Amino acid sequence: MLDRLLIRSRAVPSDPPKRRGATTLGPSRDRFGLLKAVLAAVPWGQALMGAGIVLLAALVPWGASQVLSAMDRQVMAIDVTGALVGESRTDLERSAGKWVGRSFFATDLSDIKEALEQRPWVESAAVKRVWPDRLQIEVREKKPLAYWNSDRLVSRNGELFAPANPEVAGRLPRLAGPDERVKEVISMAQTMADTLTGHDLGFAGLNLEQRGAWTLTLANGIEVVLGRDQVEERFERFITVYQERLASRSDEVSRVDARYSNGVAVQWKSAETASRSKS
Structure with missing residues (x-):
């Protein structure tokens, strides 16, 4: 009986008093939980490395300019x-x-x-x-190819130029014609020069008149009138006639007109000029 009384008489802690007007709260929330989660997700190693690279990239030009400024001097x-x-x-x-x-x-x-x-x-x-x-x-x-219209030079690239001292180019062929047809004149001149060389003749010049007529000049001074039409055929005919009839008397020939269909017309030098050229 006594044991029972002792057990019953043990003090049972009472519930803590409730504050008036207070509401019972659940577990308190961590106010910085979201921020911590975001910060934890950031790859800080890579971020710091990227920031370092950006900083270095910004400093390199500045450093280079400082070095160049220190090394710079005047052109002497x-x-x-x-x-x-x-x-x-x-x-x-x-x-x-x-x-x-x-x-x-x-x-x-x-x-x-x-x-x-x-x-x-x-x-x-x-x-x-x-x-x-x-x-x-x-x-x-520029490498001059020929004189052009007596006052300029034409380069091997077909470019016309007018230096103050064209004569220093030395002995060159003389080409003439409208400026806009310079490449055509060069092409014709090169073709004729190659053919003449094959027949032991020298090329001295080629003239294209405004109306389209061609006149060839040989290195021995003979002028060959070729006209406007059938220029290549007339040139070949002149070569044939020259080799067969005129080569032995070339120092007496002044001009050859190849505009005829069946032959050429030869203009001879005067007797005095011919004798002078022979001496």
């Missing part, structure tokens, strides 16, 4: 190289001399190239920097 000399005939090395160096004293690194080499290629004789100019303070220019001149 300009050297011109190349096989020159029409141009003067001194004149070229003087023309490029306005770049002396400018920044070695900041100077735009394309400006120098463009300026030099405006000169009549210059086909191309290659410009490069030579550390620490020089520029080197390699000039390639």
